[in-house]
Amino acid sequence: MEPKKNPKADLTRNSGLYFAIGMAVVLFLTWQGLEWKQYDKDEAFTYKMDVDEELEEEIPITEMLKTPPPPPPPPAAPEVIEVVEDDEEIEETVIESTETSQDEVVEVEEIVEVEEPVDVDVPFAVIEDVPVFPGCEDAKDKRACFQEMMQKHIRKHFRYPEIAQEMGVQGRVAVMFTIDKDGSITNIRMRGPDKNLEKEAQRIIDKLPKMTPGKQRGRPVRVPFSIPITFRLQ
Structure with missing residues (x-):
């Protein structure tokens, strides 16, 4: 039995070519x-060079500053000098001689020596007679005794x-005070x-006793003194 389909009517014969x-x-x-x-017509840019506008640039007009005229020359000095006579009389002063002869006796008033009060602060390190701490009156080295008694006083209080x-908080406090001319403690200052x-x-120094004042040239003077007090936690 022969097939009814015509072989020339096959549609799949060139399908690959048509697909490509x-x-x-x-x-x-x-693509x-x-x-x-x-592009829109409104967004298009046109470039034009206006040569006339560049050439017509306005140049500002500047005013010429007028310089002031030079000052006139000073008047010339007079050629003839007039001499004016002074009619006033000048009294001559007579200077008396201060020279004395060997035979002349000159009386000299008695010179009274005035003692100037010593009102200065003399440091502890250079004072002649150091202040005496109570209990150091019979010590040979009163300066060393003063230092030792100060340390005992600090440890006690x-x-x-x-x-x-x-x-x-711990650290060192620098204490400065003055032993006045009457032996009292004044002008206490601390820095710590x-x-x-x-x-x-301050409380420890306030408990210091009254001392014998220091002396310079045999006169009582103020003596500044400083000592550190260390606070250390164990």
């Missing part, structure tokens, strides 16, 4: 669509402030790392 052509056309149209660019212990330590150093 269709793909090429589609790719071409796609053209991506490359297509269109030393008390570490509780608030400084809680805060962990904490106010509580300075307050304790």
Whole structure:
């Protein structure tokens, strides 16, 4: 039995060729669509060089400053000098001679020596007679005895402030004071790392006893003294 379909009417015979052509056309149209660019007429720029406007630049008019005329020359000095006679009489002063002869006796008034008060501060290191701390009256070296008694006084009255212990504050307080002409302690000053330590150093120095004042040339004088007090936590 023969087939009824005509072999010339086979549609799948050239399908590969048609597919390739269709793909090429589609790719071409796609590429053209991506490359297509269109510009609006409003966004187009036109460039024009106006030569006339550049040449017609306005130049500002500057005014000429008028310099003031030079000052007139000074008047010439007179050629003839007039001499004016002075009618006033000048009295001559007579200077008496101050020379004395050997035979002349000159009376000299009695010279009274006035003692000038010594009102200066003499440092402890250079004063002639150092202040005497109570208990050092019979000591041979009163200067060394004074230093030793000061250390004993500080150790006896030393008390570490509780608030400084809680805060962990420690350091050295420099104490400066003056032993006055009557032996009293005045002008106490402190400098340290904490106010509580300075307050304790003030309390210790306030308890110092009255001393025998220092002397310079046999006269009482003020003697400044300084000593450090160390506060250290154990």
